[in-house]
Amino acid sequence: xxxxxxxxxxxxxxxxxxxxxxxxxxxxxxxxxxxxxxxxxxxxxxxxxxxxxxxxxxxxxxxxxxxxxxxxxxxxxxxxxxxxxxxxxxxxxxxxxxxxxxxxxxxxxxxxxxxxxxxxxxxxxxxxxxxxxxxxxxxxxxxxxxxxxx
Amino acid sequence: xxxxxxxxxxxxxxxxxxxxxxxxxxxxxxxxxxxxxxxxxxxxxxxxxxxxxxxxxxxxxxxxxxxxxxxxxxxxxxxxxxx
Numbered sequence: 001x002x003x004x005x006x007x008x009x010x011x012x013x014x015x016x017x018x019x020x021x022x023x024x025x026x027x028x029x030x031x032x033x034x035x036x037x038x039x040x041x042x043x044x045x046x047x048x049x050x051x052x053x054x055x056x057x058x059x060x061x062x063x064x065x066x067x068x069x070x071x072x073x074x075x076x077x078x079x080x081x082x083x084x085x086x087x088x089x090x091x092x093x094x095x096x097x098x099x100x101x102x103x104x105x106x107x108x109x110x111x112x113x114x115x116x117x118x119x120x121x122x123x124x125x126x127x128x129x130x131x132x133x134x135x136x137x138x139x140x141x142x143x144x145x146x147x148x149x150x
Numbered sequence: 151x152x153x154x155x156x157x158x159x160x161x162x163x164x165x166x167x168x169x170x171x172x173x174x175x176x177x178x179x180x181x182x183x184x185x186x187x188x189x190x191x192x193x194x195x196x197x198x199x200x201x202x203x204x205x206x207x208x209x210x211x212x213x214x215x216x217x218x219x220x221x222x223x224x225x226x227x228x229x230x231x232x233x
Contacts, residue, residue, distance in 0.1 A: 035233055048232065049157055051225060054209035079232060091233055111233055119206070119225075120232025121157035133158045136229035 002063030002075040006055055008082045011092050020074040020096040027073050029100040031107035033093040039086035042127045046134075048081045048090065051119040055079075058118045066095070066110050070102040077110065079120065109147050116144040151220055153186070155196070156227035159203065162196035171220070179205050180214035182224065196226070204229055 003019075005011075013034060021027045037046050063075050074096040084090060093110045097103040122134040154167045172185045183205075187197040197203060205212045206225040218224055 050232070051154070051156055051206070051209075051227070054206055054225070057209055115233035116230065117211075118232050119156070119227065119230050121228060122231045123157070133228065134231040136231055140233075 002060065002067065002077060004056055004059045004063060004076075005078045006050055006052075006059075006081060007078065008080065010080070010089060011078045013092060013094075016076050016078070016092060016094055020076060020094060024073065026098055027096045028098045029096070029103040031095045031100070031103035033091075033107050033111045034089050035091040035111070037084045037086050037088045037090055043086060043124055044127045045083050045085045045125045046090070047083045047123045047125065048079075049121045049123070050079075050081050055119050059114065062110060062113045062117055065113070066106045069109070070095075070097065070106040072097050072102060072106055075106070075110070077114070079114070079118070081120070083125075112140075112144045112147060115140045151182075151218065152223045154223065154225040156225065158228055159196045159226050162192055164190075164192045177217060177219070178214065179207065179212055179216050179218055179224070182218050183214070183226075186226075202228060 013032060017030050020030060059077050063077060066075060072095055076094040078092040080090055093107050095103045095106040123131060124134060125131050151170050153170055155163045160166050172182060176182050176185050183197055183200060187194050204227055207216055207218060208223050
């Protein structure tokens with residue numbers, strides 16, 4: 001069962017990774033992805049909005065799909081919401097498995113599907129006062145579609 | 151029927167949520183969008199380009215032909231951009 005949290009507060013990668021290995025000896029590898037707020041084109045901050053209730057359910061469904069496809073011993077997904085200036089972490093995906101391939105592949109799958117299937121929306125705020133909603137990218141759809149099963 | 155709006159759809163409609171009672175012939179997401187778009191200039195603006203709007207019925211992604219009924223929670227929003 002995955003750990004899923006949507007929160008304003010920052011997360012601690014080391015502490016979350018330690019929790020996935022704590023008290024067990026069958027974990028052979030941990031893989032992690034941390035998404036950060038990048039300062040493109042004078043960006044002052046991103047504000048992330050979500051759909052309370054549906055967002056958590058959608059992430060849990062994505063995590064369940066990863067657990068069905070790979071033999072994971074654990075999985076943690078933390079996504080932040082609210083206003084985040086450049087350099088701040090936005091999202092954490094952690095996977096644990098007995099062997100590295102499952103952990104690495106499941107981690108890549110989870111962030112690709114999160115970007116295209118979890119209800120979050122980013123608004124960009126620039127130093128000159130302009131604001132705009134980030135548009136969905138075809139490249140993200142393409143990255144997610146490589147995990148399609150026929 | 152409880153309608154929720156997110157991101158720029160919320161800004162264009164001018165509210166985050168509303169209770170509505172559409173007429174009985176409104177039985178699908180597509181028909182609901184047509185009905186909502188006629189409710190105010192803000193609604194019309196939000197639903198002007200249907201291809202840019204996504205929908206969820208009772209917190210599950212939905213297609214335009216999906217059925218809707220009284221008591222449902224229906225959300226409209228742009229394509230997602232998290233991660």
